[in-house]
Amino acid sequence: MNQLILPILLPVLAGVLCLALGERAKGVKEALSAFVSLVCFAVGWGLLGGDTASFSAPWAGFGFEFALRATPMSAFILLAASGFALLVSVYSWAFMRDKTADLRLYYSYLLITLGFSCGAVLADNLVLLLFFWEGLLVTLYTFIILGGRQAQATALKAFLISGVADLCLLLGVAITGVLAKTMTMSAIRLPVEGLGGVAFVLMMIGATAKAGAMPFHTWIPDAAVDAPLPFMAYLPAAIEKLLGIYLLARISLDLFGLDGSMRVLLMALGAITIVLAVAMALVQTDYKRLLSYHAISQVGYMILGIGTGNPVGIAGGVFHMINHAMYKSCLFMTGGSVEHRAGTTDIAKLGGLFRNMPVTGVCFIVSAAAISGIPPFNGFFSKELVFQGCLDAGFPVFFWAAQLGAVLTLASFLKLGHAVYFGERPADKDGVRESEWPMLIPMIALAALCVLFGFGARLPLSLFIEPALAACQVFPEHALSGWHWGFAFAVSLCAIALAALNHLYGFWRTGRAKDAAEHIHHAPILHQTYELAARRVFDPYDQGLKLIRGTGLALFAADRALDFVTAVLPARAALAASGLLRKANNGLYPYYLAWALLGLVVFALFVGGNP
16 A cells, blocks of 8 residues: 555544444553554654655546655654644543543544545645545534533534635635646645635635634634534644644745735735634633633744745744644643543632642643743744744734734733642642643653743754755745844844733732733623624624624514515505495495486586597
8 A cells, every 4th residue: 555545544444443443442442543653753754855656546437546745844744743633632631531422433534534644734625625624524523512412502613713714725726726737736836816816715705714724713712611622622723733834835835926015915814814813812711711812823923924924924924834633632632631620720710830730730831831932932933934934025014913913912821820730729729639641641752842942943944844845845944943033033132021010010919810911801892802802893704794684683573574565555545445345235225226327427527528
């Protein structure tokens, strides 16, 4: 079997096998999931350092081919996707053990998602890419639905929002295929002019929506509460970011030659996503919802970096993609650990857990420092490259927007960490203890990678990022790793200090860590804006449903009015007229004679007036 087929076919077959296993086969599904993920990881590692591999076979008729191609970038994404699947599989052994969800379905969806993700990454044919891409839409819905009855509305919301974005991707693929006269991705290179620009924007919508950028993001915070937590650590935090940014990088660097306007469009989308999402994260009172908004916000840095169009910014965006998958998966796992032991993720009901859960607490601190851009953790180095890319591109407004996002990111994690792991512990949480090792090992591994990819940033940049960019003909002019002393570095340090001062001020005002951001929450204008956001006024899905419902009621009212005018009113008029005629025809001879004479007079007048 070709090595490119294995990471697609093996997980899908294993997923189907999980469905066939009975409930008595305890431990088999978990072991199978971990083993298959490990095999896929080994395949990705083998592809990483080798030459470009390819596979092609007739498929689906009409000249379409089942074309697969492993480039340094696709091998890198394949390695990451299977690695996260392995860690989530191990984590789920303990977390999902006492849950009501059907474990056969859970591990089946986990494996099928891995197989379809590998297929989407390795696909060298746009139609084949769509096949795997839409398959992931199905597993997204089914994964969320495992959360129970309360998750059904969220699953439908995720399905419809992602479906609209995928429809845009489908139209973009169709236009691209017509313009390029081929569906082979490695053979396409189009300018963003006319229909080419339309195709790029449509495909960009599909890619950024998969990554979780605004405005296609609103299902993610709801899923954080309703869906099984390992789903959040796996799909929205890792797989969808990897796939979405991978496709965005491919269409921006390979399929299309971007001009200045399209780069500005990408950078603006990235900056808006950074600021608005992190502003929402700052005021959340639930551990998982806060993390979900950060999962959205961090996508902005990736889009912003790719949008700069220069090697430094692009490298930063791609590097931030893998860094984010690490620390955000770790953060969601710490949230799951707290939920598993404390029974809640409501920040107001938590506190002082570091003494009870030191390993979880340390993993949280490391991953929170990484996402907040604290040196020398990995998030600092990838953000620094994005910052420098914005300056090199000549758009300081986006640089300052990204720095504002960095301030609010650290401020929100200082609030979360202080409220949950330090301070006064509620009396009912005195008996909380550390989670089991199957949950701790993946967290420790991810936290260690955050440290390794920070202190040793040269390793991932030289081993993964630079070869991936070189395959896209992007060559940085200077070393990407190491410390880059300069304006961006100095401003980043100032942002860290400002966030720390903001938290100290908020804590001093209220005396409660969970309320340390209330001075921002209730600031003039911001308070009203947050109130509107809480009522979902800015949620396109909810407002779209209201518009559809209102339009339906208006059309129903118009239909009833038309029915009244054309059917009810004439019938009532005819009935009234017939009633009058019945009263006039009472059977008395004098009345009939009078009507006859009246008719004769009218006739005489009519004839006399018209000789």
